[in-house]
Amino acid sequence: xxxxxxxxxxxxxLALASAARAQLTVEITGAGANRLPxxxxxxTGERTVAQALTSVVRADLERxxxxxxxxxxxxLADSATPPYADLKARGADVVAxxxxxxAADGRHxxxxxxxxxxxxxxxxxxxxxxxxxxxxxxxxxxxxFIYEKLTGEPGVFSTRIAYVVKSTGRYELKIADADGAxxxxxxxxxxxxxxxxxxPDGTKLAYVSFEAKKPVVYVHDLASGRRHVAANFKGSNxxxxxxPDGxxxxxVLTKDGTSQLYVVNADGSGxxxxxxxxxxxxxxxxxxxxxxxxxxxxxxxxxxIYRTASSGGNTERVTFEGGYNVTPRLSPDGKSMAFITRNxxxxxxxxxxxxxxxxxxxxxxxxDESPSFAPNGRMILYATEIGGRGVLAAVSxxxxxxxxxxxxxxxxxxxxxxxxxR
Amino acid sequence: xxxxxxLSLAALLLAACGSQPPAPEQxxxxxxxxxxxxxRVDTPPVTQVxxxxxxxxNIAALKDPKSPLSKRSIYFDYDSxxxxxxxxxxxxxxxxxxxxxxxxKMLIQGNADERGSREYNxxxxxxxxxxxxxxxxxLGGREDQLEAVSLGEEKPACSESSEECWARNRRGDxxxxxxx
Numbered sequence: 114x115x116x117x118x119x120x121x122x123x124x125x126x127l128a129l130a131s132a133a134r135a136q137l138t139v140e141i142t143g144a145g146a147n148r149l150p151x152x153x154x155x156x157t158g159e160r161t162v163a164q165a166l167t168s169v170v171r172a173d174l175e176r177x178x179x180x181x182x183x184x185x186x187x188x189l190a191d192s193a194t195p196p197y198a199d200l201k202a203r204g205a206d207v208v209a210x211x212x213x214x215x216a217a218d219g220r221h222x223x224x225x226x227x228x229x230x231x232x233x234x235x236x237x238x239x240x241x242x243x244x245x246x247x248x249x250x251x252x253x254x255x256x257x258f259i260y261e262k263l264t265g266e267p268g269v270f271s272t273r274i275a276y277v278v279k280s281t282g283r284y285e286l287k288i289a290d291a292d293g294a295x296x297x298x299x300x301x302x303x304x305x306x307x308x309x310x311x312x313p314d315g316t317k318l319a320y321v322s323f324e325a326k327k328p329v330v331y332v333h334d335l336a337s338g339r340r341h342v343a344a345n346f347k348g349s350n351x352x353x354x355x356x357p358d359g360x361x362x363x364x365v366l367t368k369d370g371t372s373q374l375y376v377v378n379a380d381g382s383g384x385x386x387x388x389x390x391x392x393x394x395x396x397x398x399x400x401x402x403x404x405x406x407x408x409x410x411x412x413x414x415x416x417x418i419y420r421t422a423s424s425g426g427n428t429e430r431v432t433f434e435g436g437y438n439v440t441p442r443l444s445p446d447g448k449s450m451a452f453i454t455r456n457x458x459x460x461x462x463x464x465x466x467x468x469x470x471x472x473x474x475x476x477x478x479x480x481d482e483s484p485s486f487a488p489n490g491r492m493i494l495y496a497t498e499i500g501g502r503g504v505l506a507a508v509s510x511x512x513x514x515x516x517x518x519x520x521x522x523x524x525x526x527x528x529x530x531x532x533x534x535r
Numbered sequence: 536x537x538x539x540x541x542l543s544l545a546a547l548l549l550a551a552c553g554s555q556p557p558a559p560e561q562x563x564x565x566x567x568x569x570x571x572x573x574x575r576v577d578t579p580p581v582t583q584v585x586x587x588x589x590x591x592x593n594i595a596a597l598k599d600p601k602s603p604l605s606k607r608s609i610y611f612d613y614d615s616x617x618x619x620x621x622x623x624x625x626x627x628x629x630x631x632x633x634x635x636x637x638x639x640k641m642l643i644q645g646n647a648d649e650r651g652s653r654e655y656n657x658x659x660x661x662x663x664x665x666x667x668x669x670x671x672x673x674l675g676g677r678e679d680q681l682e683a684v685s686l687g688e689e690k691p692a693c694s695e696s697s698e699e700c701w702a703r704n705r706r707g708d709x710x711x712x713x714x715x
Contacts, residue, residue, distance in 0.1 A: 327684035
């Protein structure tokens, strides 16, 4: 029985992927230990809208790995009293019901009621006015609401991710919803694209493109599709990282010799050097509070992670264990750092608690690269390789919840998780 | 065109669903950057060059397979950014050519193998390009004729996960005006 269901899921995934050409599909490969049982009932009036609403809410919650979805037994309006005894018997701790009404202008009003089944207490009653085209977005916002009510942390279902898809002779910088839907290409090129980085307000991407036969840093406005060169000095220009206020970019330039750290204004003006070493300094990343810039350097003989005060001052080494620690990424709360470590010849995603320096390896793969935190800090998205093909994967910061995101017949790499949408 | 894409996609899908065994696991030993006691691998053979054999003012020589100037790649040892002696003759020929053709510019593209971080590999490729650039400035090239850049691991000459392949990717390529 279990096997059959697995097989079905596999074929559906394939069919969807080929129908949509190259849609990113998300597969859950591990879940949390204590998942909260929730029932998301079908909303009344939902069948009048073209797309399903509650199925997207359910898929979001399920994918987070923190919830176990329980069949609600039937539709439930936001105005109706939930069938508590029945829901208890089904094992649901929480239930969401709702209604979708269509106004004369064609817009929809979706009302939701989230209820604690044990306490028989209403947890919230949000309402959303939206067009038919915003149905999926509304579903993600409902899932965000439920997630935040039940976990105390903001949900990230309304966020977007950026990544690079490589197919034969073609590189595309793609933007998709966090569930892989609504994929759009921001840039297509015959030359490589690497290191996309979201501006803190989510309106722009900085990235490195090799279209000029050398690496050049661009800033790309997503709404208009317009872009400008942020760094194109003699030599190589790479590794853009936004300052927390979105006004500056830390970049790596080689105009004065080896790869070194500089800061430029986001419009490309006002370049200044921020660190000096005789070897390689690269992969800068601002800490959330802007105080420090973390980076990779081989100044001590092997690539290790260091940090320097962004106002100038002392540089200190952060990683000491092992001969290869690269690609620092700070958690949104600033308390931990994800990075890639070489462990017995395998490149794996690790997480360090910055206060205690305790480090945990989160994966069992061999070619992990480019970690990127979800804006609530719960999951880390990264690139890895399965069967010789590039895929994206996500793992929760406690290592329990695992997802795989892949595109059929193409390599996916260089993921970057966008900021919270407010 | 669209039908073609669909077809090739379908073919790829079919290929992905075939019964091919998975690619052999890459030997995870070490990163190119630092690993003591790494295996030394012979770099591809290079023609020994005698600088007097060619006319440095003849631009056509760049494309003549009999001319040393048609050779454009410098290969590096594992964990190394030192231009080996066997390439001094080739670099000498290009240095002479640059001196004889002051309007010619050269883009030197450094490359690294695929193991490890893309950005760190970009920095490693830069060190190789920089080594070639420095050698050429001592052999007749002017600073303003030369630019050293890196393609990191992004443009491998060889895409298998083998030591032989990685050796071919630890490389600096020289491109002249009109070629980049």
